[in-house]
Structures are given as structure tokens and as C-alpha cells.
Amino acid sequence: xxxxxxxxxxxxxxxxxxxxxxxxxxxxxxxxxxxxxxxxxxxxxxxxxxxxxxxxxxxxxxxxxxxxxxxxxxxxxxxxxxxxxxxxxxxxxxxxxxxxxxxxxxxxxxxxxxxxxxxxxxxxxxxxxxxxxxxxxxxxxxxxxxxxxxxxxxxxxxxxxxxxxxxxxxxxxxxxxxxxxxxxxxxxxxxxxxxxxxxxxxxxxxxxxxxxxxxxxxxxxxxxxxxxxxxxxxxxxxxxxxxxxxxxxxxxxxxxxxxxxxxxxxxxxxxxxxxxxxxxxxxxxxxxxxxxxxxxxxxxxxxxxxxxxxxxxxxxxxxxxxxxxxxxxxxxxxxxxxxxxxxxxxxxxxxxxxxxxxxxxxxxxxxxxxxxxxxxxxxxxxxxxxxxxxxxxxxxxxxxxxxxxxxxxxxxxxxxxxxxxxxxxxxxxxxxxxxxxxxxxxxxxxxxxxxxxxxxxx
Numbered sequence: 307x308x309x310x311x312x313x314x315x316x317x318x319x320x321x322x323x324x325x326x327x328x329x330x331x332x333x334x335x336x337x338x339x340x341x342x343x344x345x346x347x348x349x350x351x352x353x354x355x356x357x358x359x360x361x362x363x364x365x366x367x368x369x370x371x372x373x374x375x376x377x378x379x380x381x382x383x384x385x386x387x388x389x390x391x392x393x394x395x396x397x398x399x400x401x402x403x404x405x406x407x408x409x410x411x412x413x414x415x416x417x418x419x420x421x422x423x424x425x426x427x428x429x430x431x432x433x434x435x436x437x438x439x440x441x442x443x444x445x446x447x448x449x450x451x452x453x454x455x456x457x458x459x460x461x462x463x464x465x466x467x468x469x470x471x472x473x474x475x476x477x478x479x480x481x482x483x484x485x486x487x488x489x490x491x492x493x494x495x496x497x498x499x500x501x502x503x504x505x506x507x508x509x510x511x512x513x514x515x516x517x518x519x520x521x522x523x524x525x526x527x528x529x530x531x532x533x534x535x536x537x538x539x540x541x542x543x544x545x546x547x548x549x550x551x552x553x554x555x556x557x558x559x560x561x562x563x564x565x566x567x568x569x570x571x572x573x574x575x576x577x578x579x580x581x582x583x584x585x586x587x588x589x590x591x592x593x594x595x596x597x598x599x600x601x602x603x604x605x606x607x608x609x610x611x612x613x614x615x616x617x618x619x620x621x622x623x624x625x626x627x628x629x630x631x632x633x634x635x636x637x638x639x640x641x642x643x644x645x646x647x648x649x650x651x652x653x654x655x656x657x658x659x660x661x662x663x664x665x666x667x668x669x670x671x672x673x674x675x676x677x678x679x680x681x682x683x684x685x686x687x688x689x690x691x692x693x694x695x696x697x698x699x700x701x702x703x704x705x706x707x708x709x710x711x712x713x714x715x716x717x718x719x720x721x722x723x724x725x726x727x728x729x730x731x732x733x734x735x736x737x738x739x740x741x742x743x744x745x746x747x748x749x750x751x752x753x754x755x756x757x758x759x760x761x762x763x764x
Contacts, residue, residue, distance in 0.1 A: 318521075318525070318565070319521070319522075319524050319562060321519060323551075324515040324521065325547040325548075325551045325554070326547065329373055331370050331377060334370065335511050335514045337503065343498045344374060345378075347375055348378045348379055350469075350496045351379060351471070352435065355495045356458075356496070356719075357469075357471070357495065357496075358471045358494075359471075359472050359496065359497040360471065360472070360473040361476050361498075361499050362476070362500030362501065363475060363500075365543060366501065366502060366542060366543060367500055367543050368441070368500060369441065369473075371473075371498070372471070372473055376439070384435045384436070384437050385436045385437070386439065387403050387436075387438045388406060389402050389403060389438070390441050390442065393445055395447055395449065395450045396415075396453060399450050399453065400422075400453060401413075404421065409421055409425055419460075422460070426460055429467075430462060430465070430467055435469060437469045437470070438469070438471070439471045441473045441474070448484065451481065451487055452486075452490070455487070457470065458490070458493050489706050492705070492706060492720070495719075495723065495726075502542050503536075503541035503542075503543070504536075504541060505533065508532055508535060509527075512550065524563050524565060525565045527567045528566060528567065528569070531566075531567045531568045531569050531571065535572050538572065538581050538583050539581065549572060549579055549581055550575075552576075552579050556574065557571075640667055643665060643678060649678045650739045651671065651674050651677075652674065652675050652677050652730075653674055654674070654675060656728060656730070659728070659746065660746055663679070663742065663746045666679040679742055681741070681742070689712070692712070692736075695736055695744065696708075696711070696717060696720075697709050698745070699720045699724060701748060702744075702747060704720045704721075718734040719734065721733075724744065725740055728743055730743070
């Protein structure tokens with residue numbers, strides 16, 4: 307620690323800087339739900355389940371999350387390559403990956419991929435998991451993201467050889483939504499979104515940081531100080547650090563043990579730090595996930611996924627379709643479905659997707675939506691029905707295996723990813739609700755596919 311900082315902290319009775327300008331994984335504030343996200347992301351990497359995606363605005367803590375994630379894996383003996391310079395593209399990016407794994411690039415993409423594949427097989431035989439972390443991945447062009455997809459294709463007959471973490475700003479998610487990248491997107495098994503803190507979380511965050519620095523009760527932040535801090539920072543942790551670090555200098559004239567940060571001090575500190583009040587409030591969520599680990603592993607009933615494209619936005623939480631029938635109309639609609647219709651409780655976003663589906667009824671029910679429908683689609687137990695399901699999953703960018711009508715882990719994972727992306731319990735099983743949603747979202751009716759060679763396992 308430099309002498310000036312040491313004297314500054316000593317004056318304030320602090321043991322360490324509570325609001326440093328650099329990522330601080332040693333004093334990590336676990337916002338509600340964040341610990342679960344860390345555990346699930348680490349488990350996805352340990353079990354070689356697929357790509358982990360991390361997105362968030364500048365300053366929301368992506369780098370700190372990555373450091374904490376790698377800290378959880380530190381005792382597992384993993385080989386990790388970290389690429390921070392994503393202005394490198396294509397072959398240069400590949401060469402950087404090789405160098406970070408301790409390999410010498412040959413200057414030829416084909417030779418470099420072959421060398422990397424040989425290295426990964428050796429590590430796999432030694433039961434060592436290899437992880438590639440790409441930070442600021444929003445800077446990668448389409449060709450480089452396609453290269454990432456090729457790296458995910460390095461595999462044995464049973465497992466992926468390279469686990470990948472893509473971290474970037476929200477526009478990374480927009481890049482991955484491009485049609486030409488749907489195969490890469492289909493391999494994302496875990497998406498963590500870091501969002502700004504609400505006012506209560508801002509209070510908890512500041513108190514945690516001060517306590518971790520040894521402030522005890524010697525430094526307090528008033529309620530109006532927190533309100534002003536949240537208004538100026540918008541709940542962005544990096545801006546919170548900028549403002550609060552300036553506030554600490556304003557505490558010098560106050561008596562030790564009675565130092566207090568109020569709204570007036572926060573306003574002056576924000577002005578000195580060049581932080582203007584946020585104009586728009588963000589949704590009051592610390593973190594939202596696109597789904598849960600169950601979809602990665604195809605484990606039945608582990609947890610229900612949340613809709614990735616809508617997580618963390620207040621609009622999605624309140625979005626609702628017009629019900630096909632309500633009140634007494636609900637009973638009339640049910641009667642029109644015939645005997646023993648299937649029923650399920652669904653979220654508003656799924657209800658909106660199914661609002662136009664034939665032979666369905668919907669109504670608001672206990673804060674969610676109740677769906678009833680008559681299942682015309684045969685179960686995916688026979689080869690033709692399963693091939694039809696595989697073809698629909700492929701058309702939606704969720705499945706990149708052979709359309710062979712044969713059950714297998716690739717098909718199960720594709721079903722799980724589809725369920726994860728559309729707010730259904732990510733069981734990996736083609737239950738009636740999953741088949742209904744698949745049929746509804748299919749762009750056009752798909753013809754049945756003739757039997758493929760039996761040795762291909764989907």
C-alpha cells in the first residue's frame with residue numbers, strides 16, 4: 307500500500323480502502339441471488355455443460371464476478387486461459403488463446419486449432435478441465451464469435467474439451483441474437499445478467515463495504531445520503547465507488563467516531579467526481595439470470611428457468627396477453643376443448659407467446675396465468691415424432707445434432723435449453739407444454755423426416 311493511502315486510511319480509522327477503483331474480489335458483496343448464480347456458473351464449468359455468458363453495463367461488477375468465479379474453481383486444478391484484449395480478432399485471437407495456455411502459435415489457423423485440440427485432449431485424459439475466459443467479448447466481430455463456436459466443437463465422443471466464459475456489455479447479447487450465430491447461442495447453458503442496485507441494495511452494499519474496511523460504527527451514511535447516492539449513481543457500483551471515495555475526504559473535519567455522510571456531502575462529492583444524477587431508474591434487481599443450471603445438465607426438476615430476454619426488465623414482469631377467455635368465458639372455453647384438457651400455470655411472457663395458439667384457453671390466476679389446452683401433438687416417444695421435434699428445435703437454433711429420431715443427450719440438452727429460454731421447468735423432457743410451445747413457435751409446419759442411420763445418436 308502506498309504511504310499516502312495508508313495515512314488517509316489511518317486518519318479515518320480504516321484498515322483498507324472501502325471503495326477502491328479496481329475490482330475487489332476479497333470483499334465481495336453478495337447481492338440477493340448472486341451467490342446462487344456463482345455456484346451455478348461454477349458447476350456448469352466443472353461439469354463441462356456449455357458456455358457461461360455474463361453480461362452487464364459498464365461498472366456493474368463483471369470483472370469482480372469473474373475473479374470470484376475463478377476463485378471458486380481455483381482448488382479444482384483447472385487450466386484457465388484469460389483473454390482481455392478483444393480488439394484481437396480471428397487468427398490473432400486464437401494465437402492469444404494458445405499463448406495463454408502455454409502453447410506456441412504456428413501462425414496458421416488450422417495448425418493452431420490442431421495444436422489446441424491435441425493439448426485439450428491431453429488435459430482431458432489427465433481429467434483436467436480447461437476454461438477459456440473472454441472478457442469484453444462485445445468487441446468480437448462475427449467471424450471471431452464463429453471461431454469461438456468452432457472451439458466449442460472440440461470434443462471427445464462424450465464431452466466438450468473446452469469450457470468457455472463470455473463476458474461483456476449488454477450488446478454482446480444482441481450480437482448473439484444474430485441468425486448466423488444461433489449455433490453458438492444454442493450452446494449457452496447459463497446466462498448471468500448483472501444489473502444496477504436498487505436503493506435498499508445500495509444501502510446494504512455501502513454498509514458492507516464500510517464494515518469490511520473496518521469502519522465499524524465510526525462512519526455512518528444517513529438515509530438521505532443513501533437516497534442522494536442512489537440518485538447520482540443509478541445503483542451502478544463503479545459510480546458508487548467514485549462518489550463514496552470522494553465522500554471519505556469530506557470526513558476529515560468531523561470528529562473520530564462520529565463521522566457522518568449526508569446528502570449534502572454526497573452531492574458535493576458527486577460534483578467533484580463528475581457524476582451527474584441518473585435520469586432514469588433501472589429495474590430494482592441486483593441480478594437476473596436467463597435460466598438455471600438444470601437446463602445445462604438436463605436434470606429433471608432442479609429449478610425453473612426465467613426468460614432470458616425479459617429478465618431484469620420491469621416491462622416484462624408486467625407484460626400480459628389478452629386472455630383467450632376469462633370469468634364465465636373461461637368455463638365456456640374449457641367446454642370447447644373437450645374432455646380432460648391439459649392444464650399448466652405459466653408466466654406472463656409464455657402466456658403472451660401462446661395467446662394465438664389454437665385450442666387453448668388462458669386466464670389470470672394467482673399472479674400468473676393458467677393455461678388449458680387439448681394436446682393434438684403425439685408424444686415424442688416414437689422415432690418420427692422425435693425427429694419432428696429435433697427438426698423444430700433445429701429450426702429455432704436450439705439443436706445442432708443429426709435429425710435422426712433417436713433419443714440421446716444432445717436432444718435432451720436442446721430441449722432443456724429451449725425450456726430454459728422460454729420460462730419452463732428445465733427438465734430436458736419433451737412434456738406436453740414444451741411440445742405445444744415448440745409447435746406454436748415453429749415458423750412453418752415441418753414434414754416428417756425419413757429414418758436416418760441408426761448409429762447416429764442425438
